[in-house]
Amino acid sequence: MTAQIPPATPHTTGSIAAAIGAQLIGPADLPISTLETLDRAGPTTMTFIRSAAYARDWGSSSAAAALISQGLAIPGHDPARRALLVVPDADLALIKVLGMFEPKPTATPGRHAGAIIDPSAQIAATAQIGAGCVVEAGVTIGEGTVLMTDVTVGADSRIGPACRLHPGVVLYPRTVIGAGGVLHANAVIGADGFGYRPREDGRGLIKIPHIGNVEIGQGVEIGACSCIDRGKFGATVIGDGTKIDNHCQIGHNCRIGRSVIICGMCGMGGSTTIGDGVIIAGHVGVADNLTVGAGARIAAKSAVMQDVPAGESWFGYPAQPAASQMRAVVALRSLPAFMRSVRKALNLREG
Secondary structure (H helix, E strand, C coil): CCCECCCCCCEEHHHHHHHHCCEEECCCCCEECEECCHHHCCCCEEEEECCHHHHCCHHHCCCCEEEEECCCCCCCCCCCCCEEEEECCHHHHHHHHHHHHCCCCECCCEECCCCEECCCCEECCCCEECCCCEECCCCEECCCCEECCCCEECCCCEECCCCEECCCCEECCCCEECCCCEECCCCEEEECCCCEEECCCCCCEEECCCCCEEEECCCCEECCCCEEECCCCCEEEECCCCEECCCCEECCCCEECCCCEECCCCEECCCCEECCCCEECCCCEECCCCEECCCCEECCCCEECCCECCCCEEEECCEEEHHHHHHHHHHHHHHHHHHHHHHHHHHHHHC
16 A cells, blocks of 8 residues: 655666757766756766856766757867757756656555545545545545545545545545646645624624535646635636645635646635636735736735736736836835935035
């Protein structure tokens, strides 16, 4: 039942070049054990160089090989001793190379003796249910899905094939997870939405019931300790391919589009709509009932207090279009010099 990581596959400069379609300048038989930055690379390490500033450091690096973009000159390269792998875009090629070195854990299908599984749950034969997991009534779990230790799956939830739920994940009842989903440790999906109203007598709060659920599309990744609240009625929806970082809060009845990126420590107020392809940088807050249009970009630490049109870049506190915010920043920085000139003019007039 324990997930196992097979030994790393040995790689050489030649095998990596062949795998990514790179032009190899140097020996093909250099062993490569890992990837590292230029300043930390060792004699069996591959690094990558994306700009001329880094290229200048190649001569002093101990790396055996480097992944570089076409058209970049690398001073001091000795092709008899070290290798360069030339590709159209080093950043994109690096993703493929990282995938070659990423440990590939394998799951042994079955149910750990320490798991608690309701007899009515439908679990695919190739799924793995780890120690301490709780699977409640009416749950469906697809082929090849892995529940690691201490995962709780609430009643009538549906988890698609090839998903991986890391330790401590909690799915409240009726949660839907699409194929290929990844939920990192202690993510909580489907908790109560945050809704209260003052009591009529003014001496307390009344909790608003939330009877909806959460529906997460295919290929979605949810970071550690992030929370997605269920709808008041209807569903909170996360679109296919969206990636949500650690420590994020998605309020009740939000509708997050496809291929959205939400970086760490962001908060989306209830009933917010985020369009397809939006990028939201870290520590952004979006007030409730707003719409961020498709393809928009929100800079880090911004406070979004009004709708953002599609395709626009906004930043600030409160957030505004980038062009107008930059003008305001420039004006603010010039304010001390302006005030000095005003004081000087006033002194001359009084004199």
